[in-house]
Amino acid sequence: MCTSIARLRYLSFLAAALIVALAGGIFSVSAQTVQLRLVSTSWSPFTNGPGQPRFALDLVEEGLKRIRVSSTTSIVEPAQFTQALLSDRFDGSAAVWRDAEREKVLLFSQPYLENRLVLVGRKGADVSATGMSALKGRRIAIVEGYAYGDIDNAGPTFVRLRNDEASLTELLRAGVDYALIDELVVEYIVSNYSKESQTRLEIGKTPLVIRQLFFAVRRTRPDAEAIIKSFNAQLRGMIVDRTYHRLLHVGWIRADIDGDGVPEYIPASDKAGPTAPQHVYSLFSSEPPASQPASKTIEISPRFYLGGSIYTDWATVPDPFKVHDSQSPDPNRSTATLFKFVW
Incomplete structure (x- = not known):
């Protein structure tokens, strides 16, 4: 019903x-x-x-x-x-x-x-900071050219590098204490370098910059x-129509597609796989509520959009949708040509 x-x-x-x-x-x-x-x-x-x-x-x-x-x-x-x-x-x-x-x-x-920048540190580092003031005296890698706002006097020392790959390299060689990396890029790192990210990195849950x-x-x-x-x-x-999935190279997106203020989970294909997704990229952290960080807005029983219908939980999704799509490549696979992280 x-x-x-x-x-x-x-x-x-x-x-x-x-x-x-x-x-x-x-x-x-x-x-x-x-x-x-x-x-x-x-x-x-x-x-x-x-x-x-x-x-x-x-x-x-x-x-x-x-x-x-x-x-x-x-x-x-x-x-x-x-x-x-x-x-x-x-x-x-x-x-x-x-x-x-x-x-x-x-x-x-x-x-x-939405740009959401999270704190990334080496394994064992404290990444619980919820503001820049908590990182006073630390060296943080950031991508040059990014308009971070008025953060230069916020406490940390910022090391501007050419891209996220350079930031991660500098972090791993201990040239900086942390790197500030967009959540979308972090999603790629976790998806494509699962072992490396688990054994060598600590990833913050609360975005320090949201724009x-x-x-x-x-x-x-x-x-x-x-x-x-x-x-x-x-x-x-x-x-x-999954254009966002294709251009962002993500398998699942969380967004409000019916305009009722409650976001749905949308897969890159109607053949979504046998189990509910473990990683879902949220387009916006303010759906809902606006003050809640993106990492804490996943509902206990998320709704799913498949085959033109919205299902109230994973259990109500029909079995024909719970299969692997053999014709569709993993959307994360193509990120190898976009990012060249060196471990």
């Missing part, structure tokens, strides 16, 4: 979402292909040039493609980013944080991704509002 109610609620949501998508699609169908000049910094693995890890840019470009908007992203130095973003040389950015100064110039999309990512377009563009609305209308569909 619960599953039937969940299915009816989800079908109602789909109907409403279709109306919204069609309304947003008026922009894309009636107009010729629009081109945007965007700007970003090099910030692996979220923004980069072609051929490198660029998860955020890939997600935005896919969403824009669905509404017949093309984009090119110029990569600038971090010190030049804000000036370039707010100038009329560019139409906006595919991956940007939101603040009052930028809101005067830019229209922002709904958040489509939502947005797509933004200059307000002075006459089509800015139409672009943003049409882009927003694509996001849930990109989760349901």
